[in-house]
Amino acid sequence: MHDICSEKRLTWFIIQFHQGDISKMEGMARSSDKNITRVLFCGPHFPASHNYTKEYLQNYPSIQVDVVPISDVPDVIANYHLCVVKTMRLDSNCISRANQMKLIMQFGVGLEGVDINAATRCGIKVARIPGDVTGNAASCAELTIYLMLGLLRKQNEMRMAIEQKKLGVPTGETLLGKTVFILGFGNIGVELAKRLRPFGVKIIATKRSWASHSQVSCQSSALAVKNGIIDDLVDEKGCHEDIFEFASKADVVVCCLSLNKQTAGIVNKSFLSSMKKGSLLVNIARGGLLDYEAIAHYLECGHLGGLGIDVAWTEPFDPNDPILKFKNVLITPHVGGVTEHSYRSMAK
Template sequence: MTSGTWRVLALPPLDIALLRALVDPLGGAAELTVPETRDAAGLHAALADADVVIGDFTGALALDEAAVAAAPKLAFVQMPQVGVDGVDLKALTEAGVPVANTAGANARAVAEWAVGATFALCRQLAWADRRVRAGDWPQNEVLARGTREIHALRIGIVGYGAIGVRAAELFTALGADVAYWTRTPREQAVAAYLPLDELVAASDVIVLAVPLTADTAGLFDAARIARMKPRALLVNVARGGLVDEDALAAALDSGALGGAALDVFAAEPAPADSPLRRHDNVLLSPHVAGATAEAQSSIIGKVIDNVAAAVRGEPVSGVVNGLDPVIRRR
């Protein structure tokens, strides 16, 4: 390795050939490294010489305060996803390390999952599938459980970033009445803005598409879940930490809520004894709402472009912690 070669540490648990493709376009300007072991010791050892880190989308190799302290040369962190809850933004910002995400790269995929999950809940698709596979033919039972058409529903979207905007567009195209909440209302939006608790109380379907932060953790606690309309549906494509899962399970058990579709959980995988795993009115998904071929191609393209920009001294895009987008080696 020459003195001018950038060391790019890739943390995602992917095939090494795929990871090398992230730096191959740079030729000898960058060298790919991976941790020898997927634990804190392996991570810290690998960070010692890293100039650039491509974060772990699973969260298993988190860039916490201790990891940041173990990375004296670190100049840039690129997350291969929208969420940045797998890094300590405060520690990285204090260390002067810009952090970028791939905002918008999988927005369409996640928004389509939210719409598809709403369809599945409204028409009892997963429940009916399980019954038919078991040998039943529950035509009358499906209707008795309650079936609805999306155009007749009020959709409330919590969070109006790229995913929220796309979801609003798709639900609106289906004829639904769509409203949204975000901390800063948008001047131009296809949906109407409502204060959060008013949105919760008025919506037949709540779609969570807001980032997980210190301010939004537990946003849907027992009190807010209790404000939801009777038999309302909750669709979470954001982060599990937004929702009190025990309160959600209790609301489903009591019949206060009509169902939930969850692509994310507070702990992933969801614990084997989680009541949500066994609930007939819950659609479960293993954090794959954004996992389409199109979205993955877009994410990889954004990661490659940003790593290349960092190495070439050009501004990177998507910096989320307010630091200079021109990356400088240490």
């Protein structure tokens, strides 16, 4: 897996690929296309990704950007040189058809839907755009706070109060004095902790290896740093083995983990039962981190005080899903990183 460094974002990479490798390309779909670099965006979701990319490439007529329905991708992927997967799952069968493909890229950080081993066997590089250098992580952190405040101030009940012409209800809660557990202290976790500090909360966090934690960026130089690690942001640090203990201390748990074989379904009955009764759960990372049946059960019995999710078990989310019957559930349509600043930065 190869990360694109901070200044090398999507449009930059496409242009470099086109200018540097066009003379080496062989076996184009049609002889008249020999000087065309073809870029495939999979599916219509997250439209700002392909719209901004097309905008930045409008002065490069020999670079063609297509948006193809997910169901049609396996039939046409052989015609393309670069693929932006978005929400599509690229398995080994689909990748094996991509005989002109040079690069599979995610417009963001999540590559769990790509069979990286299959791509490697086919000589295709796989890349993502790190969230800490584009504003993606910061955007996700801001939405996390929106979900936290929406749950604490009972957003759904406020809407009902307006509909019923009531004033002064419901009685909400503040972030002030709360303990927030950041489960997975990566780029989003760091940006979230920065923004939570002024709210007067206690921040506890777990990370598999604190030694590998990224250094503070130049924009954050005002923060105190010890041994290259942000220390002022977290009041108590723990490892993976501490997640149940930390969950028992928290008023709000925020899930910021990457999704992989080790983390899939990590927020299960055991984890939820370890949380304090009435505490809140927010998931800004991936839907597969949460065990759906366990979440539904703990909402039903009242142990889980509220759920705020920007990502779901199946996407697009079913608007008729029974979990939405609970007034203490907030859901947003996977827009954590979808801001003008973040998406334009990633597209450039």
